[in-house]
Amino acid sequence: xxxxxxxxxxxxxxxxxxxxxxxxxxxxxxxxxxxxxxxxxxxxxxxxxxxxxxxxxxxxxxxxxxxxxxxxxxxxxxxxxxxxxxxxxxxxxxxxxxxxxxxxxxxxxxxxxxxxxxxxxxxxxxxxxxxxxxxxxxxxxxxxxxxxxxxxxxxxxxxxxxxxxxxxxxxxxxxxxxxxxxxxxxxxxxxxxxxxxxxxxxxxxxxxxxxxxxxxxxxxxxxxxxxxxxxxxxxxxxxxxxxxxxxxxxxxxxxxxxxxxxxxxxxxxxxxxxxxxxxxxxxxxxxxxxxxxxxxxxxxxxxxxxxxxxxxxxxxxxxxxx
Amino acid sequence: xxxxxxxxxxxxxxxxxxxxxxxxxxxxxxxxxxxxxxxxxxxxxxxxxxxxxxxxxxxxxxxxxxxxxxxxxxxxxxxxxxxxxxxxxxxxxxxxxxxxxxxxxxxxxxxxxxxxxxxxxxxxxxxxxxxxxxxxxxxxxxxxxxxxxxxxxxxxxxxxxxxxxxxxxxxxxxxxxxxxxxxxxxxxxxxxxxxxxxxxxxxxxxxxxxxxxxxxxxxxxxxxxxxxxxxxxxxxxxxxxxxxxxxxxxxxxxxxxxxxxxxxxxxxxxxxxxxxxxxxxxxxxxxxxxxxxxxxxxxxxxxxxxxxxxxxxxxxxxxxxx
DNA sequence: GTGAGTGCAAATGCTTTGCAATGGA
DNA sequence: TCCATTGCAAAGCATTTGCACTCAC
Numbered sequence: 001x002x003x004x005x006x007x008x009x010x011x012x013x014x015x016x017x018x019x020x021x022x023x024x025x026x027x028x029x030x031x032x033x034x035x036x037x038x039x040x041x042x043x044x045x046x047x048x049x050x051x052x053x054x055x056x057x058x059x060x061x062x063x064x065x066x067x068x069x070x071x072x073x074x075x076x077x078x079x080x081x082x083x084x085x086x087x088x089x090x091x092x093x094x095x096x097x098x099x100x101x102x103x104x105x106x107x108x109x110x111x112x113x114x115x116x117x118x119x120x121x122x123x124x125x126x127x128x129x130x131x132x133x134x135x136x137x138x139x140x141x142x143x144x145x146x147x148x149x150x151x152x153x154x155x156x157x158x159x160x161x162x163x164x165x166x167x168x169x170x171x172x173x174x175x176x177x178x179x180x181x182x183x184x185x186x187x188x189x190x191x192x193x194x195x196x197x198x199x200x201x202x203x204x205x206x207x208x209x210x211x212x213x214x215x216x217x218x219x220x221x222x223x224x225x226x227x228x229x230x231x232x233x234x235x236x237x238x239x240x241x242x243x244x245x246x247x248x249x250x251x252x253x254x255x256x257x258x259x260x261x262x263x264x265x266x267x268x269x270x271x272x273x274x275x276x277x278x279x280x281x282x283x284x285x286x287x288x289x290x291x292x293x294x295x296x297x298x299x300x301x302x303x304x305x306x307x308x309x310x311x312x313x314x315x316x317x318x319x320x321x322x
Numbered sequence: 323x324x325x326x327x328x329x330x331x332x333x334x335x336x337x338x339x340x341x342x343x344x345x346x347x348x349x350x351x352x353x354x355x356x357x358x359x360x361x362x363x364x365x366x367x368x369x370x371x372x373x374x375x376x377x378x379x380x381x382x383x384x385x386x387x388x389x390x391x392x393x394x395x396x397x398x399x400x401x402x403x404x405x406x407x408x409x410x411x412x413x414x415x416x417x418x419x420x421x422x423x424x425x426x427x428x429x430x431x432x433x434x435x436x437x438x439x440x441x442x443x444x445x446x447x448x449x450x451x452x453x454x455x456x457x458x459x460x461x462x463x464x465x466x467x468x469x470x471x472x473x474x475x476x477x478x479x480x481x482x483x484x485x486x487x488x489x490x491x492x493x494x495x496x497x498x499x500x501x502x503x504x505x506x507x508x509x510x511x512x513x514x515x516x517x518x519x520x521x522x523x524x525x526x527x528x529x530x531x532x533x534x535x536x537x538x539x540x541x542x543x544x545x546x547x548x549x550x551x552x553x554x555x556x557x558x559x560x561x562x563x564x565x566x567x568x569x570x571x572x573x574x575x576x577x578x579x580x581x582x583x584x585x586x587x588x589x590x591x592x593x594x595x596x597x598x599x600x601x602x603x604x605x606x607x608x609x610x611x612x613x614x615x616x617x618x619x620x621x622x623x624x625x626x627x628x629x630x631x632x633x634x635x636x637x638x639x640x641x642x643x644x
Numbered sequence: 645g646t647g648a649g650t651g652c653a654a655a656t657g658c659t660t661t662g663c664a665a666t667g668g669a
Numbered sequence: 670t671c672c673a674t675t676g677c678a679a680a681g682c683a684t685t686t687g688c689a690c691t692c693a694c
Contacts, residue, residue, distance in 0.1 A: 061650075080402070084682085345672085386658095386660075387674085407658075
């Protein structure tokens with residue numbers, strides 16, 4: 001947990017206290033700090049035990065009461081994993097997610113699924129409910145328990161980092177699809193000017209892929225074993241697939257012949273689609289590092305569109321110079 | 323609750339008792355009967371109160387214990403609506419569903435959403451969990467509570483009947499889309515033989531629609547106000563839309579010219595798609611009246627395919643006679 | 645100094661368990 | 670007869686409340 005965030009959340013808590021005429025105390029601080037410094041799905045008893053390590057005099061009741069406040073101001077979120085205990089997880093700057101719960105070891109994996117959010121919105125509207133929150137919980141037996149292996153705790157990582165990691169992976173997934181598309185197209189395009197344009201696209205996407213991989217490494221380096229944490233963002237690859245134009249539409253007979261203009265138009269179209277998609281994808285999430293990844297990816301795709309447009313202008317001005 | 327079902331469930335319970343070396347008793351019978359004769363999401367106290375009306379001597383503990391057994395043998399299903407109480411709902415021959423819970427009045431609407439089931443399967447597979455069950459719960463404030471209106475209980479109907487009702491409605495929705503498609507096509511088709519074929523299709527679909535409406539009335543007549551119960555099956559109309567061929571594919575210029583053969587082929591294709599879709603749709607559900615509706619709809623569409631094929635043979639044999 | 649916070653103990657509410665009596669198979 | 674079942678009372682358990690004392694503002 002970076003200090004910056006701990007500070008942000010503490011600020012939030014204090015302003016909540018101020019606004020509600022409540023007082024800040026040593027115990028509240030201690031409980032907040034303990035909560036923020038622990039990842040996972042902790043029950044009151046867990047947090048109480050941790051707090052007691054630092055100060056034996058604190059009572060459980062205070063932990064209960066403070067966690068209620070933390071929930072009220074959006075720092076914590078109450079969850080249930082089916083064992084009758086109320087558990088708490090970080091909420092501030094953490095995307096809304098769901099759980100896969102092992103009914104044997106009671107460990108839980110978190111995942112985000114925008115499709116679920118969409119369905120939830122559709123349904124609640126259909127029934128004229130004013131939405132508050134929703135939860136999707138899948139219960140099953142995890143691999144470790146099924147194979148009677150030793151189990152350790154899941155989810156020891158900062159959710160926001162894992163989300164950022166997966167956001168970059170999603171962007172990379174998009175870029176890889178684009179690469180495959182452009183390479184395939186360059187291979188088959190029988191118009192040499194168009195081929196050249198597309199090959200330049202390949203290089204640009206490759207460069208972008210390198211950047212994204214660096215970004216990924218940077219994120220993963222922030223925390224030990226972050227790369228091993230299970231997938232958090234459950235995105236639908238079909239949605240990315242749909243952004244890629246169908247090559248068959250450009251075939252005439254079995255051959256593909258896209259001149260420079262048509263190639264730029266195609267690339268422009270693909271970039272525009274990707275930019276729009278990632279921009280609206282970002283809208284689904286609360287303020288997080290991951291959201292920022294989507295926004296900056298959308299912006300880069302947008303910038304690439306501008307570049308395409310410039311090239312198009314150049315081409316129209318002096319067709320031989322591109 | 324029809325007698326037939328009460329009997330089936332009682333049989334199931336007795337065989338569960340037999341297989342586990344347990345004994346049948348007057349109290350268990352009483353609790354089972356009370357449970358089966360009440361629709362809704364009842365907590366132990368609710369059922370206990372109802373049982374007490376019939377016999378003051380029965381204890382709560384027995385209700386707790388019997389409900390555990392009923393859950394174990396698949397007659398009841400335990401649910402939580404967020405108020406800390408364990409509630410029970412019918413499970414035998416009831417499709418797996420989810421809930422929209424009002425956080426004010428604690429009433430819950432049930433709904434079935436095959437899309438959710440699909441996502442659940444995808445995700446649990448991705449994380450290598452062995453599935454047990456899943457729950458999707460949406461919390462919000464219902465219309466009544468938002469407008470500070472008086473509230474009565476939801477869900478006073480037999481879930482299986484509501485499911486059957488919605489299954490028929492879904493089939494009707496499909497037929498209406500087909501009708502619209504055929505009418506539009508008949509209108510625009512400039513080939514008179516083809517037009518005639520399509521007009522016959524319109525008549526056949528109309529007849530089928532009448533049948534389905536009769537079926538719907540029959541289901542709705544089984545229970546008072548069944549037609550007013552909220553939508554239970556949340557199907558995706560896009561999935562139906564996708565089954566309908568795009569007319570634009572048959573346009574040449576702005577005109578449509580489909581001869582008899584092409585018209586039969588088109589109708590055959592549409593019927594086949596509908597039959598396949600509803601057959602696989604039925605597979606998603608446990609044995610219920612609604613599932614039977616889907617299967618019989620798929621069969622009827624299949625039969626229609628056979629009819630189409632016969633016509634095609636006739637046409638090929640004597641082109642003028644169709 | 646005022647009023648919220650704290651921590652103890654006690655209460656609450658749902659659910660389970662222990663146990664002696666009961667009653668099915 | 671045997672052993673599951675029943676219903677009472679009692680225990681468990683997570684959480685909340687009452688209250689006197691403490692401490693932040």
